[in-house]
Amino acid sequence: MGTADPPAAVVQRLQEEHLRKDVIGYGSLGEALAAQGGRAEEASKAFDDALACCPAGVPPHLQRAYAHYCGAYAALCEEKGDRQRAQELYERGLSVHPTCPTCLGNLPLFLQSCKRPSHEIEAAYKAYFDAYPDSVAVLVKYANFLRHALRAPDRAETILKKAIGISEDADALGAYAVLLHAVRPHDPLTEQLYGRAVKADPTAVNALSNYGLYLSEMKRDYAKAKKIYEQALTADPAHANSCYNYAVMLDSGLNDVEGAVQLYERALKAKPTHAYALYNLAVVCEEKLNDHERAGSLYERAVAAAPRDSLAVADHGRFEARRGADTNDAAQVEKGAALLRRALELDPACATAHAALGEISLNAGDETGAKRCYKDAKASDPHASSVRRLGDLLKRRKM
Numbered sequence: 001m002g003t004a005d006p007p008a009a010v011v012q013r014l015q016e017e018h019l020r021k022d023v024i025g026y027g028s029l030g031e032a033l034a035a036q037g038g039r040a041e042e043a044s045k046a047f048d049d050a051l052a053c054c055p056a057g058v059p060p061h062l063q064r065a066y067a068h069y070c071g072a073y074a075a076l077c078e079e080k081g082d083r084q085r086a087q088e089l090y091e092r093g094l095s096v097h098p099t100c101p102t103c104l105g106n107l108p109l110f111l112q113s114c115k116r117p118s119h120e121i122e123a124a125y126k127a128y129f130d131a132y133p134d135s136v137a138v139l140v141k142y143a144n145f146l147r148h149a150l151r152a153p154d155r156a157e158t159i160l161k162k163a164i165g166i167s168e169d170a171d172a173l174g175a176y177a178v179l180l181h182a183v184r185p186h187d188p189l190t191e192q193l194y195g196r197a198v199k200a201d202p203t204a205v206n207a208l209s210n211y212g213l214y215l216s217e218m219k220r221d222y223a224k225a226k227k228i229y230e231q232a233l234t235a236d237p238a239h240a241n242s243c244y245n246y247a248v249m250l251d252s253g254l255n256d257v258e259g260a261v262q263l264y265e266r267a268l269k270a271k272p273t274h275a276y277a278l279y280n281l282a283v284v285c286e287e288k289l290n291d292h293e294r295a296g297s298l299y300e301r302a303v304a305a306a307p308r309d310s311l312a313v314a315d316h317g318r319f320e321a322r323r324g325a326d327t328n329d330a331a332q333v334e335k336g337a338a339l340l341r342r343a344l345e346l347d348p349a350c351a352t353a354h355a356a357l358g359e360i361s362l363n364a365g366d367e368t369g370a371k372r373c374y375k376d377a378k379a380s381d382p383h384a385s386s387v388r389r390l391g392d393l394l395k396r397r398k399m
Contacts, residue, residue, distance in 0.1 A: 023062050026050035027069035034076045044080075047073040051092075058096050067093035071102030074110070083114060104128040105138050108145065118150060139163040140175045153183050173197035174207030181214050190214065198228075208232035209242040216249040225249055243267035244277045251280065257288050275306035279315070286319060295319060303339075310347035313339055318356035318386065325363050333360060351381035355390040362393055370394060 030046035033039045050069050058066045070093030077086040090110065093103040108124040125142045132138070139159055147156040156179055163172035177193035184190065194214060197207035209232050215225035229246040232239060247263035250256040264281040267274050282298035285291040299316035306312055321336025323329070337360055343353040358373030374394060377387045 021049075021053075023050045023053045023058075023069065024065050026053065027065060027072070030069065030076075031072050034072065040076060040080055043076055044073070047076070063097045064100070067097035067100035068102045069093075070096070071100060071106055074103070075106055078110060078113065083110075086110060087114075099131040101128075101132055101135075104131060105135065108138075109141060112145065112149065121145060121149070134166050136163045136167050136169045136172050139166075140169075140172050143175060143179070147179060153179060168196065168200050170197045170201035170204035170207050173200060174204060174210060177207070177214070178210050181210065181218070185214075185218050191219075198231075202231065203235040205232050205236045205239045205242060208235065209239065209245055212242070212249070213245045216245075216253055220253070222249060222253055238270040240267045240271035240274050240277070243270065244274060244280075247277070248280065251284060257284060260284060261289075273301075273305040275302050275309060275312065278302035278305060279309075279312045282319075283315070292323060296323070308346055310343045310350045311352060313346060314343035314350050314353040314356065317343060318352060318359075321356055321360050325359075333363075336360070349380040351377045351384040352386045354380060355384065355386035358390045359393065362390075362397070367394075367397060 026046050027050035030043045030050060033043035033046060047069060051066070051073070054062065054066060070089045074086040074089035074093070077083070077089060087110070090103050090107050093100050094107075097103075104124075105128055108121050108128070111121045111124055122145075125138070125145070128135070128138055129142075140163055143156040143159040143163070146152045146159060157176070160172060160176040160179060163169065164176060173193050174197040177190055177197060180187050180190040180193065191214065194207065194211040197204055198211060201207070208228055212225045212228040212232065215221045215228060219225075226246075226249075229242055229249070232242040233246070236242070243263045244267040247260045247267065250263065251260035261281065261284060264277050264284070267277040268281070271277075278298050279302040282295045282302060285298060286295035296319060299312070299319055302312045303309075303316050317336045317339030319336070320339060321333050324332030324334075324336060337357065340353045340357050340360075343350050344357075347353075354373050354377035358370040358377060361367075361369035361373060370390070371394065374387070374390050377384070377390060381387060
């Protein structure tokens with residue numbers, strides 16, 4: 001079904017040639033439209049036409065194609081947020097062709113997105129590997145499931161070793177490097193794997209982005225990291241995580257505020273709901289650019305994008321409370337306090353939230369409450385800047 005033509009050219013050719021109006025003709029058009037992006041409704045119509053070609057049952061010679069288009073259509077429905085329709089399509093495809101690689105390969109991720117029980121997801125992966133034991137792409141997906149969902153890095157490592165034993169695939173090598181980066185960052189194999197991933201595919205943007213992060217965080221090799229990030233953004237100028245990781249290095253490692261802001265903004269142009277980019281840019285606007293109006297807007301957007309991120313919620317609350325104190329706006333102070341209490345509901349050990357609530361108490365004349373908050377904050381993270389600030393404020397009260 002694949003083609004090397006650009007998606008737009010594929011669509012134009014399929015429409016102009018008026019391919020035969022059957023499962024493969026309509027299904028090919030649906031795939032091309034879906035790949036082109038921004039044409040989901042047209043793609044859905046083409047897929048519906050493809051599946052409608054077999055009202056009385058799917059003949060044997062079309063079963064593989066029919067099931068494949070069910071899987072492709074299901075993936076499109078997932079993107080559109082129609083999970084019920086996606087599930088129906090996966091079930092229909094597998095009822096026609098039980099070993100359809102498209103349906104079997106995509107189903108586990110669909111089940112993960114639906115937050116189905118882990119044993120059900122593992123069973124879906126097992127069904128795929130029973131039919132296709134050497135699929136590197138799905139082995140990588142399974143390893144990520146083991147690592148993140150089941151918290152089983154050892155099992156994930158075993159799977160990734162198997163994957164790269166089958167093929168020196170950039171995604172598999174990159175995933176293995178990321179795993180070691182997290183669990184054994186000083187293992188020499190970590191950098192070797194990143195290097196092998198980039199060598200296997202110099203345009204593997206995820207591997208490049210993570211390699212840049214490793215070089216900047218673990219090696220403090222900013223010059224080499226910069227080259228890797230530039231390579232990533234040459235491969236994909238709109239890769240949000242590469243923009244973000246590069247911005248963090250410029251911001252925290254090199255104090256290049258102007259360059260960092262440009263890259264944070266570039267990340268947000270590519271992905272407006274990138275919570276970390278929103279949050280970090282908010283901090284830069286607040287602490288380095290003194291642009292409090294923009295900082296407040298960015299903190300709000302960050303919390304909207306990641307409502308369960310306790311640090312984002314706490315920093316938004318800290319920001320609002322301080323701004324309210326500076327302008328003598330009691331309502332804004334209370335807005336900040338409410339956010340700080342919410343942050344502590346999400347993470348009772350959030351030092352920033354404890355310390356900021358201590359500042360509010362101190363400003364209200366409640367020194368006992370402030371000291372209690374300082375004790376809780378210091379127990380959580382004695383080195384946090386917000387904790388040191390509260391400690392300094394309490395010392396000044398004694399002078």
